[in-house]
Amino acid sequence: MTEIEMKEFFDNYMYETFFLRTKKIYELTNNLDLFLLKTLKKEFALHYLKKALRLAKELEGLIPSTQSEYDHTAYNASILMRQYLDERKGSEIDLVNEQLDIIIGDTEYELVEYIFEGMADFLYDIDELIRYKENISKTESLLHDEIEVDNELIDYSESNNISKILFLQKLGLIEYMRGLPPFNTSINSLANALSGVTGVKTVTIQPMLNAMLNEGTSDKNNPLKSTKTVNVVVNKLVNIGYKAV
Known part of the structure; x- marks a missing residue:
């Protein structure tokens, strides 16, 4: 998948059926490879963070021309992202390289999710798949340990x-x-x-x-x-x- 196709997948995620979304994640992560799942989540977060930063630049110092709830939310989100830049005194590249879930708290997520509605669906789905894969890995590890115990050699040669x-x-x-x-x-x-x-x-x-x-x-x-x-x-x-x- 090219970078452009990946961006289209992220942007259109909320419009796909749950089956198609899950199928695509399976394909992209080689049947839920745990490392690839977490990498995909990071790529998704960075994609939307870049969009938020672009919005912050476009709306910086500007009051939305319309009075819609969306415009006010977008304006508040732009202020939020600009504050992060100012507080860190770093570049946008530095900010983008950080994990989104570290930068934005739970209450602030709601603000950003309102603008980028696909974020909520994707983050929920990917976290569920990560938990599912981690549980499978734990189960496989326990089974492996049990098999090791079952295969333990016991010497009864000294029996009378x-x-x-x-x-x-x-x-x-x-x-x-x-x-x-x-x-x-x-x-x-x-x-x-x-x-x-x-x-x-x-x-x-x-x-x-x-x-x-x-x-x-x-x-x-x-x-x-x-x-x-x-x-x-x-x-x-x-x-x-x-x-x-």
């Missing part, structure tokens, strides 16, 4: 033999393997396989599996009967986001 078997049981792996041959007919085969996975000796695993999977077997070696250890394993799984049954 009973805990290792309970981990497999609570994760449903023992039940799953029990449905596959040859494990569906041989607990010894299942013990051999799990020994390779866990590093626990087969002679230690076999009695635990036998007590867990065969009814009528003594509960002495059944790890599920160790309530304290079961709760520890369940809590560890909960810590990594798995709801054990």
Whole structure:
């Protein structure tokens, strides 16, 4: 967009529909890039400030020839802008380079907005979009932090033999393997396989599996009967986001 087209956009802003205004802002700011949004707001403010300064020069020392409310408001606005120049003892360029919302207070905005009606609409719209984008950025940051926490590595390698078997049981792996041959007919085969996975000796695993999977077997070696250890394993799984049954 050229400088002339940008000025036309600013001047005609109040006459556009809300949809077209918002669409144009999205296009100009690369889908609401926060830096571009704030830059566009500054450019808009400077554009209208320059218009106010031109008005101040045109009406300096002159009383409006007509008695309309607009003329009197324009005259008062020109005095306001001239006062800013005199108080700062600076050039118009210096004044234009300052932020408009720093130069003009809330009550004085109403005076300037009366002359440049598009200012109120644009400043409201752009501030809403800036707040919207900032809220999205905050939400994305929080989600990123949560993902970082979720992806945290927790080392459970020091678990004892009973805990290792309970981990497999609570994760449903023992039940799953029990449905596959040859494990569906041989607990010894299942013990051999799990020994390779866990590093626990087969002679230690076999009695635990036998007590867990065969009814009528003594509960002495059944790890599920160790309530304290079961709760520890369940809590560890909960810590990594798995709801054990």
